[in-house]
Amino acid sequence: MPELKYATLAVHAGQHPDPLTGAVNVPLYLSSTFELTGIGTDKGWDYSRAGNPTRDRLEESLAVLEGGNRPGIKAFAFATGMAAISALLAPLRMGDHVICSHNVYGGTARLLDQIIAHYGIAIQYVDMGNLDLLAAAIRPNTKLIYCETPSNPLMQLTDIRAVADLAHQHGIEVSVDNTFLSPVLQSPLDLGADIVMHSTTKFLNGHSDGLGGALITTTKEQAERTLLVQKAVGATLSPLECYLVLRGIKTMPLRMKQHEENGRAIAAHLASHPKVLRIHYPGLETHPQHALALRQQKGFGSMMSIDLGSREAAGRFLAAIEIFLNAESLGGVESLASHSSTTTHAALSAERKLDMGITEGLVRLSIGIEDKDDLIADLDQALATI
Secondary structure, eight states: OOOOOHHHHHHHTTOOOOTTTOOSSOOOOOOSBOOOSBTTBOSSOSBTTTOOHHHHHHHHHHHHHHHTTOTTOEEEEESSHHHHHHHHHTTOOTTOEEEEESSOOHHHHHHHHHTGGGGTOEEEEEOTTOHHHHHHHOOTTEEEEEEESSOTTTOOOOOHHHHHHHHHHTTOEEEEEOTTTHHHHBOGGGGTOSEEEEOTTTTTTOSSOOOOEEEEEOSHHHHHHHHHHHHHHOOBOOHHHHHHHHHHHHHHHHHHHHHHHHHHHHHHHHHTOTTOSEEEOTTSTTSTTHHHHHHHBSOOOSEEEEEOSSHHHHHHHHHHOSSSEEOSOOOSSSOEEEEGGGTTTTTSOHHHHHHHTOOTTEEEEEOOSSOHHHHHHHHHHHHTTO
16 A cells, blocks of 8 residues: 555554444443453453553554554553643753753743752753854753744744754754644654654644653653653543543644645734834745745744733733633634733743743634634734723
């Protein structure tokens, strides 16, 4: 059989008909425990924290979507995106050093600064767009370079291949948060990354009805240590939410196509709007990393942020939107808008936010799959209130 196209893989990878009943949809196995066949023997499962048939199918699907049919690719599903990042960091030891994207999701920075750093692990934030700065930051004890590309919410890009090439010269692993683009629009493993992280809550699920996270690994050693954390810590994704993500994955290529179409149209419209002081969207030729986006991405996605100049202007805009919802999260079929300083980055100090570029007038937009003309009209009427 020839290599399958991505839309076909999304429908069928890991989604085998049930051998017992022939059910086309993967069954929802809610059982916490499974009957053993003898002492130390089972039918493949014994306890759902250690493994569940529904979760197995999701993990198989994620491995194929990120890694194709290459040997050694494994996926592991966790209760949230933050649980997945915690599992990535759990094998680190006192004295290790981690380099992280300077402009990163506030929850990731909170985890690193307020929890991981207390274990004696050194955390250093670097502008990944400057390879000289990254090279200078590498130490003999550097174990991981963690990239978020595009970054949340300023849409800054990291040249994954360049970072991976540099890191591998020093025996350092590279992990990439691929949440904003999904496996449809970006393939970090093809660009040299060692591990991919997702908040499955977002585009993979696509319907804002379940939390989840995932790590996709590329080596036996990575898989073994991740499986150990999954079993020992126990922050696994529930069977119900595995089922919901599997459902979402089937339509993900179609959804991403509409997200992308809407995102491009809205970004082009807002780029010339007099009330928008600045727009961050790599699909615009004015974005400083547009060429990199063309090179390493398969599309520009539907995430962007706009600076409206002040907290008051952002508040008026968010109070006036009607189709867009003033809500956190992203990647669902509905369009969302949020004030980054008081939502995604609320845990950070004012000084840290300023250093990152998170202004009081910054609003992040997650463009849904509604009619783009309706969305543009909604944005226009809300901007008119400023």
